[in-house]
Amino acid sequence: MLESLDQQGVDYAVFEEVGRGDFEAMVQFPVPPSGVETVMEELTNAGVRDDSYTIVLPTETVVSQRISALKERFPGLRISREELHARSEDLAPANSTFFSFLILSTIIAATGLLLDSAATIIGAMVVAPLMGPAVSASVGAVLADRQMASRGVVLQVLGLLAAIATAAVFGVVLQETILIPPGLDIQSIPQVAERTSPNVLSLFLALGSGIAGAISIMRGSGSTLVGVAIAVALVPPAATSGLGLAFGLPGVAVAGAVLVVINLLAINLSALILFYLSGFKPFDTDQRERVKASIASRIAVIGVAIAVLSLVLAGVTYASFQTASFEQQTQVELQRQFDEADIEGVELVSVTVEYEPADLILGNQPRVDVLVGIPRDLQAPPDLAQRFDDRLTEQFDRDVVVRVGFVEAQVSDDTATRASVSGSAFDRTARFDRTTRGRHA
Template identity: 40%
Template sequence: MRFLQIAVPVGKRDGVESVLSEADVDYFLTDETSGRDYAALVFVPTEPEDVEALLDDLRAIGVQRKGYVTVSKLETVLSDRFERQRHDGPTAEETIEETNGRIAREELRARAAEIAPITANYVVFTVLSTIIATAGLLMNSAAVVVGSMVIAPLIGPAIAASVGSILDEDDLFRTSVKAQFAGLLVAVASAAAFGGLVRATFLPHADIRLIGQVAERINPGALALVVALGAGVAGAMSLTSTTSVALVGVAIAVALIPPAATVGLGIAYGDVTAAVSAAILVLINVLSINVASLATLWIQGYRPKHWLAERTARRAVVRRAALLLAAVLVLSSSLALTTVNISENAEFERTVGDITSETDAQVLSVEFSYQTELFLRHPSTVTVRTVGGSPNTAEALRERIERRTQQDVTVVVIREDGDVSTARALRSSPTDAFDRRNSPTNADSGVAGAYPGVGVA
């Protein structure tokens, strides 16, 4: 709920009362006795969906010229009369249908302006979130990567830029765009610095392309675009409703922070392919978030308060949306290549699985290793664990895989003999010692077993 406080200027009292009566809202009014240019103070508890219409009507009679209206959140109202009025007046469904269940234009502008600027907290939380995400990438831990998103503040500028475009607020738009790119630069620099520290101390020779979480950002599929678009829509709707912006901000951070951290890791380890691939994903995601939030706000019906500004805003929105969409389509061609490559690799793994199942050995597992390039991953090694099989199984499999898939890969066959060995505890009861001395399975060495055979082709 919202609470309007109106300082009514002299000469506007009757007009304000008329507006509130026609809106059929409950209010209470008191005379203003400070001797200034105000006739009365009015307090109005109302629903968020009703605020914009009330503000427009109050603006139409000129209250804002010499008076003012403040809007604040109202936690609860203890009043049977107010509750009856809420249920007996226009239904909530009718109100929400007219306003799309959104907050007022002025409230949206205020919320966007609050989260748009670059502040010390914005920089600090971006650095912390990126460092945690970078550590999660190196640990190959999805839980750590997702957990780092909780403190990422990138939702503010990403959505505020669209608010500035929709409401014809050029200052808000420019501030938000600068904050977006500043935040991404801070994230990349933080990841590069942290990655360089890790390389110099703990992991000097790590191949980051072999880390699953990193490889996902180097070779993303088309579904990455869906994540970014969904995050943009959710972010815009959270800002225009009572949904927690911080909670939805995790979705936007997921689309931006891990790819930016991957760019930093690529820089730290001198991997140009990783840095370029992840940088393209960052650009795709940030542009997609902006175009999705822009479209969402426009569809929700937000417009500037003056008709002339609305015409200007419409032209700006169309122009910016067209540029964003064109850039997303051009950059997304890389995602199309990656998606085709992912499909081909899945087919390769399925075919190899069929081939290995046709051998005379019992197959325990089949593992695949890939060589990562710009937008593409190519299979390099197939490792097969079997029980039994002949020494030339690896060569036979390699030839059959090449014939069926047109892929020349290294095949490693690890043969397990299937024997079970047992080693008894040395510390035991006297009864166990007697049993051990008389047991026919006891061996002098204490352990029985064999090493597996390994074949490579």
């Protein structure tokens, strides 16, 4: 052993050891983090393995004339595979601890979703323990540790199923209390709607979280904050899926489940590729070729699954773009018609378009609500809704349903025109002429 350290130019100190075993001495030597793995391989080749203990400890400061040469010899920032293996084991806690924190974080996240509180949702992510299994599964695959890899996969799958089930039970219980109003439509809550309309950008969030998790473990920095990022990609959509089941909304449940599955796959894929490209290999050299083939097959399977699910994200992204474009173009077109008409005292107060991505996918017609301010002495056109309907249908080649509401407008002495609105856009207590002669399929 000492001869091997001399050949590698490593300083060392030898202490006599007294204990129960047959060990004769303890040897301590400083090595840069990126050189631990190489030095350990040389010592293993020298015969130091089964009959010794090896403990890797972090050091604050090393004063040595030879340490600079070692740093030049071992450039880089990544830790050794021994340290990576040990850290991955620490990140995957005992089952009781893991599921306790997971259930608590899911309840907090579900509460944040119902309250539409981003701060509460982020607070739940601090508690969520999902970073460990996501990282340990990839580390186990790269280092040929089947037990670690399988436990990481099992904890992820069971953990997410437990999160969905917890949110579902929590949602059912809340509906039997006075904590939420009866008939609450969770789809109208922005934080929930954000998770039920996933798009391709969600995939980049998951890929970035997986890469950040792998880098934080390899370089030993910021693992807590990165764990929050991974949890953000997994726990809120899982809680959304559970709430969808609780409120009897299969669309919400499926959308949340699709988002959480694709995020889970993307995190594992990015971490697996990064660990492998960083040069981590199994302890046993005989297993390296087999692990290489195994990792290639894992990457292929996960990649195909992500590609299939990405079609769903691409469809939602396209539908979101189309509905947003229709809403903007409708508002511009109606405003242009009013500007061209230039009728004194008549003002376009508001245009509201109800057209969601799900409506486009299911073939439902968009509904356009138009509120017009009109003077008291001016007769409202009885066919205005149909005229708007015909114009929009011709412009966008799409059937629509148009509703037009009228409110009294007052015109001041100057050129400014201001609508005086009493009540909501379609409040019957205002002067209201409701025309709903829209086209129906």
